[in-house]
Amino acid sequence: MATPILGTARATVNQMRTFLRRVNSDAPDYSQLYLDIGTRYRVRGDLAFAQSIHETGYWQFRGTVRPYQNNFSGLGTVNPDVQGATFATPALGIEAQIQHLYGYATRAPLPAGVKVVDPRFAILERAGLRGVAPTWEQLNGRWAVPGINYGQSIVELWQQILQMQAPGPLPTPSAPPQPDDIFIDLDEALWAEPFIRQAAELGLIQGYEDRSFRPNRELTRAELAVILTQLREKLRG
Numbered sequence: 599m600a601t602p603i604l605g606t607a608r609a610t611v612n613q614m615r616t617f618l619r620r621v622n623s624d625a626p627d628y629s630q631l632y633l634d635i636g637t638r639y640r641v642r643g644d645l646a647f648a649q650s651i652h653e654t655g656y657w658q659f660r661g662t663v664r665p666y667q668n669n670f671s672g673l674g675t676v677n678p679d680v681q682g683a684t685f686a687t688p689a690l691g692i693e694a695q696i697q698h699l700y701g702y703a704t705r706a707p708l709p710a711g712v713k714v715v716d717p718r719f720a721i722l723e724r725a726g727l728r729g730v731a732p733t734w735e736q737l738n739g740r741w742a743v744p745g746i747n748y749g750q751s752i753v754e755l756w757q758q759i760l761q762m763q764a765p766g767p768l769p770t771p772s773a774p775p776q777p778d779d780i781f782i783d784l785d786e787a788l789w790a791e792p793f794i795r796q797a798a799e800l801g802l803i804q805g806y807e808d809r810s811f812r813p814n815r816e817l818t819r820a821e822l823a824v825i826l827t828q829l830r831e832k833l834r835g
Contacts, residue, residue, distance in 0.1 A: 600736070601645070601733055601734045601753045601756075602703075602734075603642065603702065603703035603732060604641060604700075604703050604704060604732065605640070605642050607633050607636055607643045607644040608642075608644060609644035609647075609756070609762075611629040612762075613760065614644060614759055614762075615627055616762045618657065622658055625657035628688055628692060629647065631688065631689055631692050632646050632692060632696075635693050636696055639697065639699075639700045639708075640700075641700055644756060645756050646699060648752050648753075648755040648759060649699075649752045650670035650692075651755055652752050652755060654670055661675070661678075662675060662678060662679070662682065663681060663682050664681070667683070667684040668686070668687060668691035669682050669691050670688075670691055670692060670695060671698070672741075673695065673716065673717065674717060674718060683717050685715075690715055693716075694715045694716040695716075697715060698722070701719050701727070701728055702722065702727065702736075702737065702740065702741070703731065704729050704732065734750075734752055735753070780794075780798050780805070780811075781794070781798070781810055782809045783810045784811060784813065786814060787813035787814065790813060794813065801828065802825055802829055803825060
């Protein structure tokens with residue numbers, strides 16, 4: 599079944615963001631821009647987002663296009679030696695992409711009040727290509743050359759996005775042990791008792807199942823590594 603370029607997005611911002619950052623946690627978050635600009639043109643912005651994931655390699659830019667170009671769809675990259683178009687802002691780059699999709703999908707004029715920002719929109723018109731690809735599958739060999747299964751690859755990414763579950767609320771951290779719950783044998787090291795209590799309340803150290811701390815037992819290197827790691831996490835938080 600063919601997948602129309604025009605229509606209403608189905609994926610949510612959270613699904614889009616979660617899918618992208620599962621692979622590239624440092625990727626910028628333009629999810630809302632895709633949905634907002636897509637709505638303006640009646641282009642399915644979630645599928646345009648999937649196209650950008652395909653084109654940029656999850657915003658890792660391992661091809662000829664560089665991040666500063668704000669070109670997330672390979673516009674103008676007609677061969678591996680051509681770097682393609684550059685846009686002043688991410689929003690302009692996304693709008694140019696969606697404009698180009700609109701040009702392929704329909705012969706209708708651009709929505710009222712918008713300006714042409716796609717540097718290749720006029721080429722579509724001169725070549726008689728307006729409206730020749732109303733579905734993603736019909737972009738094969740057009741948006742990308744040879745472009746075998748180009749549209750199908752994007753639709754597959756989009757379907758994976760739709761399967762994403764939005765992250766739920768963070769679990770409530772357990773309360774730190776209270777003084778009455780701390781260790782039963784602190785009288786073996788009275789000089790260190792206040793420090794042991796504070797470390798336990800911060801979650802840096804734990805005792806044994808019998809509620810003892812065994813303050814005079816030697817510390818292993820492994821146990822020290824655990825304590826230092828917990829301290830680092832506390833300092834970060």
